[in-house]
Amino acid sequence: MASSAVSTSTAHAHDTHHDEHEHHELSFIRKYVFSEDHKTIGKQFLFTGIFWAIIGGLLSVLFRIQLGFPGADLTFLKPLLGGWITAEGTLDPEFYLAMVTMHGTIMVFFVLTAGLSGTFSNFLIPLQVGARDMASGFMNMLSYWFFFVSSVIMFISLFIKTGPAAGGWVIYPPLSALPQAISGSGLGMTLWLVSMALFIVSSLLGGINYITTVINLRTQGMTFSRLPLTIWAFFLTAVIGLLSFPVLFSAALLLIFDRSFGTSFYLSEIYIGGEALPNMGGSPILFQHLFWFLGHPEVYIVLLPALGITSEIIATNSRKPIFGYKAMVLSMVAIGFLSFIVWAHHMFVTGMNPFLGSVFMLLTLIIAVPSAVKAFNYITTLWKGNIVFTPAMLFSIALVSFFISGGLTGIILGNSALDIQLHDTYFVVAHFHLVMGSASFFGLMAGVYHWFPKMFGRMMDEKLGYIHFWLTFVGVYLVFFPLHYIGIAGFPRRYYSFTSYDAFSSFTDLNMFVSISAIITFSAQFIFLFNFIYSIFRGRLAPANPWRSNTLEWTTPRIPEHGNWPGKIPTVYRWPYDYSKPGAPEDFIPQNVPLSATPESNLENEMEEAQKEQVAAH
Amino acid sequence: MTNFLIVSALILLLAILFLVFRIQTLVSVLKGSYHQRAGYSNKVNAFLFMAFLVFGLIALYWSYTSSTKDFLPESASEHGVITDKLFWITMGIITIAFVVTHVLLFYFAYRYQYSDKRKAEFFPDNTKLEIIWTIIPAVVMAGLVFSGLKIWTDITAPAPENATLVEIKGKQFGWQVRYAGSDGKIGGYDYRLIDATNTFGMDFSDKSNFDDFVPREIRLPKGKPVQFNIRAVDVLHSVFLPHFRQKMDAVPGMMTTFHFVPKYTTEEMRAITGNPKFNYELACTEICGRGHFAMRMIVVVEEEDAYNKWYKEQKSWLSSNPDYIASVPHSMKNLALEKAGLETETSN
Ligand code: HEM
Ligand SMILES: [Cu+2]
Numbered sequence: 009m010a011s012s013a014v015s016t017s018t019a020h021a022h023d024t025h026h027d028e029h030e031h032h033e034l035s036f037i038r039k040y041v042f043s044e045d046h047k048t049i050g051k052q053f054l055f056t057g058i059f060w061a062i063i064g065g066l067l068s069v070l071f072r073i074q075l076g077f078p079g080a081d082l083t084f085l086k087p088l089l090g091g092w093i094t095a096e097g098t099l100d101p102e103f104y105l106a107m108v109t110m111h112g113t114i115m116v117f118f119v120l121t122a123g124l125s126g127t128f129s130n131f132l133i134p135l136q137v138g139a140r141d142m143a144s145g146f147m148n149m150l151s152y153w154f155f156f157v158s159s160v161i162m163f164i165s166l167f168i169k170t171g172p173a174a175g176g177w178v179i180y181p182p183l184s185a186l187p188q189a190i191s192g193s194g195l196g197m198t199l200w201l202v203s204m205a206l207f208i209v210s211s212l213l214g215g216i217n218y219i220t221t222v223i224n225l226r227t228q229g230m231t232f233s234r235l236p237l238t239i240w241a242f243f244l245t246a247v248i249g250l251l252s253f254p255v256l257f258s259a260a261l262l263l264i265f266d267r268s269f270g271t272s273f274y275l276s277e278i279y280i281g282g283e284a285l286p287n288m289g290g291s292p293i294l295f296q297h298l299f300w301f302l303g304h305p306e307v308y309i310v311l312l313p314a315l316g317i318t319s320e321i322i323a324t325n326s327r328k329p330i331f332g333y334k335a336m337v338l339s340m341v342a343i344g345f346l347s348f349i350v351w352a353h354h355m356f357v358t359g360m361n362p363f364l365g366s367v368f369m370l371l372t373l374i375i376a377v378p379s380a381v382k383a384f385n386y387i388t389t390l391w392k393g394n395i396v397f398t399p400a401m402l403f404s405i406a407l408v409s410f411f412i413s414g415g416l417t418g419i420i421l422g423n424s425a426l427d428i429q430l431h432d433t434y435f436v437v438a439h440f441h442l443v444m445g446s447a448s449f450f451g452l453m454a455g456v457y458h459w460f461p462k463m464f465g466r467m468m469d470e471k472l473g474y475i476h477f478w479l480t481f482v483g484v485y486l487v488f489f490p491l492h493y494i495g496i497a498g499f500p501r502r503y504y505s506f507t508s509y510d511a512f513s514s515f516t517d518l519n520m521f522v523s524i525s526a527i528i529t530f531s532a533q534f535i536f537l538f539n540f541i542y543s544i545f546r547g548r549l550a551p552a553n554p555w556r557s558n559t560l561e562w563t564t565p566r567i568p569e570h571g572n573w574p575g576k577i578p579t580v581y582r583w584p585y586d587y588s589k590p591g592a593p594e595d596f597i598p599q600n601v602p603l604s605a606t607p608e609s610n611l612e613n614e615m616e617e618a619q620k621e622q623v624a625a626h
Numbered sequence: 627m628t629n630f631l632i633v634s635a636l637i638l639l640l641a642i643l644f645l646v647f648r649i650q651t652l653v654s655v656l657k658g659s660y661h662q663r664a665g666y667s668n669k670v671n672a673f674l675f676m677a678f679l680v681f682g683l684i685a686l687y688w689s690y691t692s693s694t695k696d697f698l699p700e701s702a703s704e705h706g707v708i709t710d711k712l713f714w715i716t717m718g719i720i721t722i723a724f725v726v727t728h729v730l731l732f733y734f735a736y737r738y739q740y741s742d743k744r745k746a747e748f749f750p751d752n753t754k755l756e757i758i759w760t761i762i763p764a765v766v767m768a769g770l771v772f773s774g775l776k777i778w779t780d781i782t783a784p785a786p787e788n789a790t791l792v793e794i795k796g797k798q799f800g801w802q803v804r805y806a807g808s809d810g811k812i813g814g815y816d817y818r819l820i821d822a823t824n825t826f827g828m829d830f831s832d833k834s835n836f837d838d839f840v841p842r843e844i845r846l847p848k849g850k851p852v853q854f855n856i857r858a859v860d861v862l863h864s865v866f867l868p869h870f871r872q873k874m875d876a877v878p879g880m881m882t883t884f885h886f887v888p889k890y891t892t893e894e895m896r897a898i899t900g901n902p903k904f905n906y907e908l909a910c911t912e913i914c915g916r917g918h919f920a921m922r923m924i925v926v927v928e929e930e931d932a933y934n935k936w937y938k939e940q941k942s943w944l945s946s947n948p949d950y951i952a953s954v955p956h957s958m959k960n961l962a963l964e965k966a967g968l969e970t971e972t973s974n
């Protein structure tokens with residue numbers, strides 16, 4: 009009780025504080041560029057994320073061409089790539105690795121961390137918990153601009169002469185520490201490290217804000233048990249980020265020391281380029297531990313927001329409460345917690361003590377249980393629903409499919425005995441592209457289609473959305489399902505070509521097929537891009553609550569101004585999932601409708617609460 | 627000219643598509659279909675999910691069966707037979723889970739598509755159901771974990787005493803192997819002694835080095851345990867022997883190991899695979915630079931007799947690089963010459 013009283017009073021304090029400012033007209037720059045408004049910041053993250061998704065996708069198409077059509081003549085790319093196209097017109101093998109590295113880095117961090125969490129945590133947290141803005145608008149603005157600078161640096165690194173970082177997105181030393189080993193470990197790696205350091209600062213600034221806002225700025229009546237699952241997901245994601253990103257930061261810092269100041273944290277007994285380096289006593293394995301201590305939680309930093317977004321969308325469009333709200337929250341908490349103690353499943357065959365391998369295998373397979381619970385709950389939410397297939401709903405259902413098919417292969421990879429053969433093969437590539445890449449990407453898409461009306465006050469075109477969805481959904485399976493087969497056959501990843509091996513000489517047709525599917529899938533994204541840009545300017549005007557949804561953001565005006573609600577912030581009286589409640593005239597009851605106003609549909613315990621409400625009102 | 631034509635054709639195509647899109651939008655506005663909660667498209671999408679399910683399952687079955695011949699190549703190590711079995715059991719379980727959940731997911735999507743006449747069922751939770759489906763995966767997982775743990779512990783247990791030792795060293799971009807020679811001991815090394823010739827950094831104050839030999843290919847005896855001692859001199863590499871189901875990173879500054887028992891000779895594998903040119907191959911599976919994809923080496927497995935004969939015939943590294951006798955401490959010179967199979971100096 010005490011906590012809700014506190015949150016109420018702060019919300020009110022914020023209210024009055026806000027009123028004082030209401031009549032200032034902000035300059036263009038303060039309104040759209042250095043904005044402190046969470047909605048503008050969310051959109052800034054979205055636009056930047058889309059930009060990066062195009063770059064990251066383009067890179068994957070380029071290296072897929074090399075894999076599907078080895079030795080294809082790419083001379084026409086010479087104006088763009090210069091020396092990275094060899095005299096024969098093929099791609100330089102080192103540049104191939106650089107592209108894979110940049111693709112991974114861009115997709116994981118810039119698209120699916122910043123573009124997904126950054127967009128929706130910023131946009132939705134204040135709107136759904138009922139706050140005027142984030143706890144600190146200024147820090148929030150900094151968070152975006154740190155990300156922006158980090159993006160600029162990463163982007164520049166694509167064009168420097170020695171090429172961008174090329175040691176894989178996991179940047180394992182010594183490869184990433186020694187420019188003698190690969191040219192991308194020169195300036196390219198330095199820029200990568202600087203960019204990522206800024207990126208981490210941005211994430212931390214954002215994360216602290218999300219957490220504080222959720223804890224302190226909930227409107228009256230918005231208890232934790234009435235939070236939409238989106239908010240739970242963003243909140244837990246921010247907590248995970250806050251605990252894990254600093255570890256990546258220190259890992260990067262030690263790597264910087266090794267690279268520039270002659271320390272030996274990760275380096276030992278190296279003979280390269282005709283000389284023996286002086287470093288002794290370091291351990292490359294240490295870096296791997298530090299990296300994956302972030303790296304594994306990062307998978308959930310990417311995935312949880314997508315799960316939150318789709319829980320909300322699936323409940324809304326099935327016109328049913330999400331099945332097992334408590335179990336959904338608990339499984340997210342469990343996944344969040346377990347994600348910190350499974351990191352070494354990426355290291356079964358790195359020379360780590362095999363006993364540690366056993367421990368991590370045990371812990372890893374435990375995480376399958378809460379994940380399975382989530383999948384079952386999603387499916388049960390559809391059961392006996394009354395499903396409206398908006399584009400957002402289609403993407404959400406597809407997310408469940410990817411989450412299952414990618415998650416199931418995790419059961420194989422988490423088993424250390426089986427991982428011996430499959431580690432660092434295409435089986436892994438297939439696994440994580442489905443469960444983390446595609447699932448999160450579809451969560452992002454679902455979110456954009458669903459909240460576009462709130463972001464821009466207009467509707468996206470549904471038909472184009474359907475076409476975009478079906479091409480992408482079928483395309484993703486055609487690209488990534490066959491990669492399992494290639495992996496079971498033993499094909500290692502990060503290979504420029506397979507032609508020198510007899511063992512990996514099969515599946516040339518399949519590789520070609522995958523590449524063609526990838527190109528088509530990538531092209532289909534331009535349908536989305538057109539729809540997105542066109543609808544911002546010319547889309548139909550959005551109704552107040554287009555999806556007949558319960559959450560608070562739909563109680564704001566069509567385009568919410570700074571401060572979100574023109575009058576008082578609405579009070580919350582119920583959880584967000586009162587869809588198709590028996591006895592209710594409509595199939596949804598928004599959170600701000602008092603229980604006392606719906607005697608016909610109240611459940612037994614709600615009757616009592618309704619009475620209390622009335623007493624309190626007097 | 628052709629480029630110009632292609633570009634203008636593309637622009638024309640895009641313009642037509644755009645027009646179709648505009649007309650379609652205007653027609654929908656006129657028909658007022660935006661005011662319906664769920665129109666014809668809803669039915670189409672529901673149907674497409676069913677179609678996706680059916681075609682997807684057929685495609686799954688077809689692609690799976692037509693690719694199995696290229697899946698996990700015949701296992702040529704003893705533990706590989708065991709892990710393969712666990713792999714296929716796990717695959718079976720996850721395939722069942724995959725099919726069941728997907729049938730439910732897409733069937734529900736189709737079956738419960740929107741209808742004005744129906745209201746969704748208010749079904750917020752059911753503790754019994756949730757407990758059941760928490761326990762089932764937990765039990766299945768426990769089964770898989772414990773069978774996996776047992777196999778993993780066996781595979782990673784210390785190698786038997788009599789295992790044949792092979793030292794393998796990765797560098798950018800190639801592998802080299804070193805055998806113990808007649809004394810059965812691989813000599814010590816120091817990375818500061820590495821040079822263009824002595825690529826292992828063999829330390830000749832250690833007498834075990836005198837008879838070590840460095841052949842061009844890896845040979846292994848069939849049916850006997852072999853242990854690989856794995857090193858790297860520059861960056862991480864990883865030893866991957868796909869047919870032996872074995873993989874381990876090569877780490878600068880830290881020796882790693884694995885051991886296994888080869889089951890078939892190369893000749894036998896040629897018969898089994900029906901490929902007269904079959905060879906066991908070694909690949910690198912840790913990104914190590916521009917030549918990562920080309921760190922191939924051939925492994926030959928022979929019957930024990932043939933292997934022993936070959937082993938005896940190998941000349942020590944020192945005998946092919948007599949210059950390095952100079953780095954042997956004076957007191958051991960004779961021993962070195964003798965063990966390396968060179969003329970001893972007493973004759974002068
Ligand atoms: C157009 C869609 C995409 C295609 C065709 C694609 C394809 C690929 C391929 C072929 C690789 C190289 C595998 C290897 O050699 O190791 C790769 C690597 C990777 N991809 Fe994607 N991908 C796509 C989208 C995504 C998305 C959405 C993500 C987000 C998680 C992602 C994350 C990664 C990562 C982390 C790597 C590993 C990079 C590394 O090895 O350092 N990809 N991708
Ligand atoms: Cu992990």
Ligand SMILES: [Cu+2]
Pocket residue numbers: 862863864910911912913914915917918919921
């Ligand atoms: Cu390599």
